[in-house]
Amino acid sequence: MMQAKSGDNVRVHYTGKLTSGVVFDSSAGREPLEFTLGSGMVIAGFDSGITGMQVGEKKTVHIPVAEAYGPSDENLVFEFNRSDLPKDIPFEVGMQLNMHADGEGQVVPVTVTSVSEDKISVDANHPLAGQDLVFEIELVSVN
Structure with a gap:
């Protein structure tokens, strides 16, 4: 099976949570999120969490502050x-x-x-600045 790599156009379903378990965003009930892996369109930890996944694979990715929205300034x-x-x-x-x-x-x-x-x-900080994040991700497609 094909693994997602930088430059691939990917589609994913996701649920984003704080470490407390509070959901802050989800693609549930919507179309999957589509973006080019490695292009900087999403936070670094989300991008790297998808790299190497195969279509249909599901996983949970823990993203530290530095790979999310950074510390609060x-x-x-x-x-x-x-x-x-x-x-x-x-x-x-x-x-x-x-x-x-x-x-x-x-x-x-x-x-x-x-x-x-x-x-x-x-x-003016991003609302999720200073937060470690957890994403449940399912890779839907790779083009």
């Missing part, structure tokens, strides 16, 4: 004075917003992490 946590922000937005912890990162229109997704009467804190 304190430099990506920002605090703003509430008086400098629009008055019509009802800020809540967990709310997802888009922040303009530079004068060239680049938009960065952020999560509100704290809200007080005079300050708002947001985190």
